[in-house]
Amino acid sequence: MSETILTVVLGLSQLCLIAAMLLAAMRLLRGPRAQDRVLSLDALYVCGMLLLVVTGMRVGSAYLFEGALVIGAFGFVSTVALSKFLLRGEVIE
Amino acid sequence: MSSHLAAVPLWAAIVISVLVAVGSGLTLLGAVGLVRLSSFYDRIHAPTLGTSWGTAGIMLGSALMFTLTGDRLVIHELVVGGLMMITTPVTLMILGRAALSRDGGARPSRAGKPAPLQPEPAADTVDEPPVQAG
Numbered sequence: 001m002s003e004t005i006l007t008v009v010l011g012l013s014q015l016c017l018i019a020a021m022l023l024a025a026m027r028l029l030r031g032p033r034a035q036d037r038v039l040s041l042d043a044l045y046v047c048g049m050l051l052l053v054v055t056g057m058r059v060g061s062a063y064l065f066e067g068a069l070v071i072g073a074f075g076f077v078s079t080v081a082l083s084k085f086l087l088r089g090e091v092i093e
Numbered sequence: 094m095s096s097h098l099a100a101v102p103l104w105a106a107i108v109i110s111v112l113v114a115v116g117s118g119l120t121l122l123g124a125v126g127l128v129r130l131s132s133f134y135d136r137i138h139a140p141t142l143g144t145s146w147g148t149a150g151i152m153l154g155s156a157l158m159f160t161l162t163g164d165r166l167v168i169h170e171l172v173v174g175g176l177m178m179i180t181t182p183v184t185l186m187i188l189g190r191a192a193l194s195r196d197g198g199a200r201p202s203r204a205g206k207p208a209p210l211q212p213e214p215a216a217d218t219v220d221e222p223p224v225q226a227g
Binding site: 001002003005006007009010012013014016017019020021023024026027033034035036038039040042043046047049050053054056057058060062065068069072073076079080083084086087 | 097098099101102103105106107109110113114116117118120121123124125127128133136137139140143144147148151152154155158159162163167169170172173176177180183184185187188190191192194195
């Protein structure tokens with residue numbers, strides 16, 4: 001019983017997160033200015049990180065979580081670097 | 094199919110399902126808002142649904158599930174949850190300030206009323222970063 005519930009809900013959750021990634025990618029391709037693209041890249045990597053965690057829950061592996069940790073850390077750094085580039089014109093002054 | 098999901102008790106399966114469904118649903122809602130809202134200053138609020146309760150719900154569900162299937166307390170998911178909650182305001186404030194300075198530096202005036210924002214330029218022509226002064 002619990003296996004059925006968890007399989008269905010985790011599958012639906014994966015579908016939701018994939019749809020969220022597609023919507024963020026749509027804004028990434030369409031966004032009128034550069035800050036929209038940076039914002040949608042931020043949303044895209046958050047969705048990818050959550051998708052990795054949900055996939056790890058579904059297959060029962062704890063190793064996918066470490067990939068999620070790396071995506072979270074590097075996504076923060078990359079978004080800050082892109083925002084600094086938009087603000088200043090260079091990253092490290 | 095897999096046996097680790099059958100090892101979860103029923104009450105925990107229901108709790109995990111609610112947490113994960115709420116988390117992924119809120120993330121999807123934030124992405125819909127990212128596409129549908131009209132100006133950048135509206136859109137910057139939308140993905141925070143995914144980074145606040147989206148991340149928190151999925152991480153709490155994951156921690157509960159691996160705790161119940163793995164015979165020990167697993168709380169390292171909370172590290173990622175805390176990382177998201179700390180870094181997202183920092184990131185979005187820097188991004189908002191960058192967008193504000195690219196829009197002509199509209200700052201709140203001294204009387205406390207915010208200055209009216211410039212209308213968004215239509216095309217991608219202003220996409221170069223500003224020239225470094227000095």
